[in-house]
Amino acid sequence: MLSEKVANIPPFYVMEVLERAQQLEEQGRSIIHLEIGEPDFPTATHICDAAKAAMCAGNTKYTHSQGLAELRQAIAKNYKDKFNVDISPEQIIISSGTSPAMLLLFLALINPEDEVIMSNPHYACYPNFVTTVGGVPNFIYTNEENGFMLQAKEVAAHINPRTKAILINSPSNPTGQVLPDATLRELAEAAGEVPIISDEIYQGLVYEGEDHTILEYTENAFVLNGFSKLYAMTGWRLGYLIAPKEHVRTLQKIQQNLFISTNAFVQYAGIAALEGPQEQIMEMVETYNKRRVYLIGRLRDIGFEIKTEPKGAYYVLADARKFGEDSLELSRKILEDIGVAIAPGIDFGQGAEGHLRFSYANSLENIKEGMDRLEVYLK
Ligand SMILES: Cc1ncc(COP(=O)(O)O)c(C=O)c1O
Incomplete structure (x- = not known):
């Protein structure tokens, strides 16, 4: 009865692990959560206050379909201040999270059988977005030695007449890798006429190397970004899409039809996040x-292999083949036996099979407890 496009959509395994872990917690089990990519920090008080004030001031109506002009100006200014790139607020569409922005974009871009080039491993949901709108993911299996990073040469070799876009994600989920300046430049060159979709949701969470936006290298790009990660605002559902000017009108019409607009007072919270004090954010990044x-040290001591150390986001993708080839089974056993919730590599594509993804969006105390349990169990 259901559409063929979605009848076989795989689950988002990280969510399945989380939901099972919560079930075990309800039964009284102690669970250490290293599966979910969600900051353990509360949203900063000044951001919450801005939302409250906006709500109480009557900002409870639809906004412009592209979002509040003031928020779009703040985003454009943020890109200018951080990366010295010029984007116009008119190029921005505010969405209820990065995920809806991704749907909007793929709906706009993809005809049946169109291909989107992406790395494998990749963020779990990317191929499912592409197939849901009738497209086909074109995977490039990346190399563990260089941290599973896309290489321009391979991208160039994969481009064909059906290629609609090249999807990149830096800092990356699940690998935690950060694409360096030279690689981004080469990727932009290799892409040529094909637009790059750059998912920059982990922007700001860079511990080694430099933070970049694809817009420093090409204007032929769509940027996905949001407030979930850096600002610890996952539950607020606030994100955005930056698009080349010529495509904005079409994207706006899809937004009007599908979503109307994004929650008004949450948009005011977004302005406070960008324009308010940044000290608390910086402290989170240091933590x-x-x-x-x-985490890297403990995982290596236990016997996990990490060929290239992750430099951004809050994930470590560790080779767990020493303990089991089937990552789903391994993560299931670890959860059931010792109450440590970890994401199975297979969630992020065949290229991450045999691996486990550990999220360090949890306290040092909990990470230590999780590692102690794993050490005893696996050794
Ligand atoms: C790479 C990547 N993109 C997008 C998202 C979705 O973010 P949002 O909460 O803004 O929908 C996530 C969430 O984990 C992610 O890891």
Whole structure:
């Protein structure tokens, strides 16, 4: 009865692990959560206050379909201040999270059988977005030695008449890798006429190397970004799409029809996030970095292989083949036996099979407890 496009959509395994972990918690089990990519920090008070004030001031109506002009100006200014790129607020569409922006974009771009080039491993949901709108993911299996990073040469070799876009994600989920300046430049060159879709949701969460936007290298790009990660605002559902000027009108019409507009007072919270004090954000970034260093060390001691250290986001994708080839089964057993929830590599594509993804968006204390349990169990 259901459409063929979605009848076989795979689950988002990270969510399945989380939901099973929560079920076990309800039964009284102690669970250490290293599966979910969700900051453990509360949203900063000034951001919450801005939402409250906006709500109480009557900002509870639809907004412009592209979002509040003030928020779009703040986003454009943020890109200018951080990366010295000029984008116009007219190029921005505010959405209820990066995920809806992704849907909007793929709906706009993809005809049946059109291809989107992406790395494998990749963020779990990318291929499902593409197939849901009738497209086909064209995977490039990336190399563990260089942190599973896309290489321009291979991208060029994969471009064909059906290629609609090249999807990149830096800092990356699940690998935590950050594409360096030279690679981004080469990718932009290799793409030629094909637009790059750059998912920049982990922007700001860079501990080694430099933070970049694809817009420093090409204007032929669509940028996906949002407030979930850096600003610890996952549940607020606030994201955006930056598009080349000539495509905005079409995207706007899809937005008007499908979503009308994004929650008004949440958009005011977004303005406060960008324009308010940044100290708390900087502290979070420092804390993530301490956890990253600790987690990598412990995982290596236990016997996981990490060929290239992750430099951004808050994930470590570790080779777990020493303990089991089937990542789903391994993560299931670890959860059931010792109550440590970890994402199975297979969620992120065949290229991450045999791996487990550890999220360090949890306290050092919990990470330590999780590692202690794993050490005893696996050794
Ligand atoms: C790479 C990547 N893109 C997009 C998203 C979705 O973000 P949002 O909460 O803004 O929908 C996530 C969430 O984990 C992600 O890891």
